[in-house]
Amino acid sequence: MAIRTSLHATLQTAKRGIDWNWVERTVMHPDLRRPDADRVKEHSYRRILEAGGRVLHVVHRPENGDTLVITAYLDRGARLR
Numbered sequence: 310m311a312i313r314t315s316l317h318a319t320l321q322t323a324k325r326g327i328d329w330n331w332v333e334r335t336v337m338h339p340d341l342r343r344p345d346a347d348r349v350k351e352h353s354y355r356r357i358l359e360a361g362g363r364v365l366h367v368v369h370r371p372e373n374g375d376t377l378v379i380t381a382y383l384d385r386g387a388r389l390r
């Protein structure tokens with residue numbers, strides 16, 4: 310399984326200063342994973358120590374046997390419970 314990125318995710322992670330390794334780690338080893346209401350996308354969350362312990366929120370979906378990252382951001386309101 311490869312982790313690929315949409316153009317939107319590429320632009321937004323660069324703009325937001327999010328390291329791609331954080332995104333990969335979050336998708337592969339989330340602290341919390343929730344399905345989207347559409348049951349296609351997933352939301353993965355992981356606390357990122359390198360970002361001061363903030364929580365990275367990655368929205369992704371399966372595509373042709375790979376994982377396509379739609380967007381990622383440091384989520385101020387996320388709770389890992």
